Amino acid sequence: MAARRPVKSKASRQAPLELPPHVAGLLGAEAADLLHALHQPPPVSIRWNPAKHKAADGEQVPWCDQGRYLPERPVFTLDPLLHSGAYYVQEAASMLLEQALEACGPLPSDAVVLDLCAAPGGKSTHLAALLPRQALLISNEVVRARQAPLTENLWKWGRHDCVVTAADPQDFLPLGPFCDLLVVDAPCSGEGMFRKDPHARNQWGPNLVRTCAERQSAILGHAWNLLKPGGYLVYSTCTWEPAENEDQVEGLVRNGAELLQIPVQGQWGVVQSAAGIRCYPHRVRGEGFFMALVRKPMEAMGPGGTTTLGRPMPAGADSVRQWLRDREGSVLLEHRSVLHAISRPWAPLAAALAGTVQVLAPGIPAALHKGDGWQPHPALALNAVLDHGAFPAMDLGREQALRYLRGEAMPATGASGTALVRCNGLGLGWANGAGNRWNNLWPAEWRIRMR
Ligand code: SAM
Numbered sequence: 480m481a482a483r484r485p486v487k488s489k490a491s492r493q494a495p496l497e498l499p500p501h502v503a504g505l506l507g508a509e510a511a512d513l514l515h516a517l518h519q520p521p522p523v524s525i526r527w528n529p530a531k532h533k534a535a536d537g538e539q540v541p542w543c544d545q546g547r548y549l550p551e552r553p554v555f556t557l558d559p560l561l562h563s564g565a566y567y568v569q570e571a572a573s574m575l576l577e578q579a580l581e582a583c584g585p586l587p588s589d590a591v592v593l594d595l596c597a598a599p600g601g602k603s604t605h606l607a608a609l610l611p612r613q614a615l616l617i618s619n620e621v622v623r624a625r626q627a628p629l630t631e632n633l634w635k636w637g638r639h640d641c642v643v644t645a646a647d648p649q650d651f652l653p654l655g656p657f658c659d660l661l662v663v664d665a666p667c668s669g670e671g672m673f674r675k676d677p678h679a680r681n682q683w684g685p686n687l688v689r690t691c692a693e694r695q696s697a698i699l700g701h702a703w704n705l706l707k708p709g710g711y712l713v714y715s716t717c718t719w720e721p722a723e724n725e726d727q728v729e730g731l732v733r734n735g736a737e738l739l740q741i742p743v744q745g746q747w748g749v750v751q752s753a754a755g756i757r758c759y760p761h762r763v764r765g766e767g768f769f770m771a772l773v774r775k776p777m778e779a780m781g782p783g784g785t786t787t788l789g790r791p792m793p794a795g796a797d798s799v800r801q802w803l804r805d806r807e808g809s810v811l812l813e814h815r816s817v818l819h820a821i822s823r824p825w826a827p828l829a830a831a832l833a834g835t836v837q838v839l840a841p842g843i844p845a846a847l848h849k850g851d852g853w854q855p856h857p858a859l860a861l862n863a864v865l866d867h868g869a870f871p872a873m874d875l876g877r878e879q880a881l882r883y884l885r886g887e888a889m890p891a892t893g894a895s896g897t898a899l900v901r902c903n904g905l906g907l908g909w910a911n912g913a914g915n916r917w918n919n920l921w922p923a924e925w926r927i928r929m930r
Contacts, residue, residue: 496680499670499688502719509761516761517674523549524571524765528636529608530863531905532565540764541747543574545608548764556929559880563905564635564861569601570675572758572765575749576602576662576713579741579772580609583660583711589824590614590659595648595702598625600632602664602715607638615825617832619644619651630839631925634858637906639843640822642829646836648701653835656775657828658705662713665695665727671717671767674760692722699727703734706775712736715770719757724769728754736773799846799853802869809864811845814838817856818846820864857922860899860906870899873910873917880907886926889917 496517503510527535527545540546548571555561555568586592588611594603598620606616618641620629626645633641668688669679699714706712712731716723732738732754741756743749748762755771796811799818803809810826811818814833821829821842829841843862846853859865875883880902883889894912900921901907910917 496673499683499720501721502670505719505721506759509759512761513759516759519674519760521675521760521766522571522764523552524569524574525549525566526569526574526605526608527566528564528604530637531563532560540571540574541744542749543571543577546571546574546577554929556927557881559875559877559884559902559907560905562635562880562884562925562927563902563907564637565903565905567601567604567632567636569605570766572671572763572768573601573715573717574605574765575741575743575756575758575768575770576605576715577609578743579713579770580606580660582739582741582772586611586614586711587659588613591617591657591828592660592662593617593619593651593658593705594662594664595619595698596621596664596666598622598629600629600636602662603629603633603641604636606662607633607636607641613640613822613824615640615642615828617642617644619646619648619836621645621647626839627924630858634844635861637862639820639862639864640825641843642821642825642832642841643839644832644836645839648698648705650836651705652701654705654831656705656707656710658710659707660711660713661702661706662715663695663698663702664713664715665691665698665723667691667695667716667718667723668720669717670719671758671760671769673767675766688718688720688722691718692720692726695723695727696730699731703731703736703775708775709777710775711739712773712775713770714755714773715768717766717768719759719767719769724757724771725752725754728771728773731773735776737776739772739774741770741772795851795853802845802855802859802866803864804866805864810842812841814841816848817844818853819843820845820859854920855897855909857908857920857925860908862906865899865906867899867901867906870897872901873898874901874904875907877902881927883908883910883919883921884925884927886919886921886923888919891915891917 537547597603597618603618668691672679750757758768809820819842844856844858898910909920
């Protein structure tokens with residue numbers, strides 16, 4: 480990993496904070512400890528991508544196999560491993576999602592998993608690492624400004640069979656109950672982020688808690704209708720307000736949900752509440768967090784199901800198929816002039832999604848229209864579906880990779896065709912030969928500006 484720089488706590492530049500009344504009331508004498516913890520620098524943690532990095536060393540986050548605490552905050556921007564999706568920077572408490580999945584037991588190998596509030600992609604990349612190989616992950620984000628960070632993080636992570644949608648949760652309803660697992664990491668009043676994010680402290684107020692609780696009830700109401708009988712729903716927030724946590728889960732239970740325990744070990748410091756688990760920074764090495772797991776009963780079978788729409792293969796798609804590892808098992812869907820690769824069994828659902836909600840990517844973007852043909856998409860270079868043997872490779876060292884990530888062209892003699900740019904053996908991006916140089920195809924919006 481790259482050079483380190485000292486941690487500056489944003490919280491230290493803030494006026495002393497007060498705990499919201501409900502939180503102080505809940506904690507009693509412990510409230511002073513929480514307040515003290517909120518003035519300490521937050522721990523720094525990452526989650527390695529097991530598909531891209533085999534030897535995760537360092538101090539383990541106890542509840543997450545690939546989670547690691549770092550002794551200090553490195554300059555992440557200057558680490559090519561981050562840009563190639565070898566790890567994701569994530570606060571540790573959120574990694575408890577792994578325990579919720581553990582509690583679900585084995586999901587069907589062809590599970591459909593919907594991450595309904597997905598940006599910037601922390602839970603989605605974690606799900607991408609944990610789900611059965613044949614499962615489909617649908618990552619949804621309704622807020623436009625947050626969609627680009629989601630696609631960037633998801634595409635860098637590089638799992639096959641991911642669909643990205645941009646819908647209000649209620650837009651999915653015509654599809655009926657089609658999900659085996661739903662994750663609702665809801666927009667919330669953000670008390671658990673007070674230490675890391677001054678904005679969370681500045682915007683907090685009782686009205687915000689009320690608005691968030693209403694929004695959460697609406698989201699959960701829709702989510703419930705999308706869940707198959709026997710399906711699981713993980714609900715989480717980064718706040719401590721009972722109205723946004725336990726009360727929401729109790730609403731689901733009133734609807735017939737079965738409340739399940741998320742297993743935690745005593746030494747982790749996680750608190751079991753009436754309806755889920757709570758993390759406080761004075762007890763747990765992470766930020767504030769709440770998580771609950773429920774299951775829809777089998778007998779709640781209602782009408783619905785998925786539509787199966789078909790789409791013809793676009794012209795020229797056969798050449799793109801040659802770039803894929805599983806040529807026979809993949810279908811290419813054209814959407815907004817981009818060819819997307821998806822495993823054959825998921826093509827009807829991806830097409831049905833495209834016919835029902837706003838879809839940003841009905842699979843892994845594989846190729847973009849260029850003139851009469853197709854040019855490989857930046858997401859393909861980073862993804863497991865790419866056959867690395869389909870392109871000549873250009874392996875870069877760290878300094879060269881940083882120049883590539885800044886968008887610089889690379890000097891060459893007699894360069895032609897398209898080459899796969901790699902660093903640390905991982906696909907990073909593309910370069911186009913133009914005689915005396917390789918033109919840089921790293922997306923302008925992903926470029927690093929730091930020197
Ligand atoms: N799951 C994400 C992660 O782990 O990186 C964090 C999600 S954040 C806590 C909540 C997300 O919900 C935000 O991206 C926000 O834009 C989105 N959101 C806001 N209003 C929403 C709504 N009405 N329905 C669904 N999602 C909404």
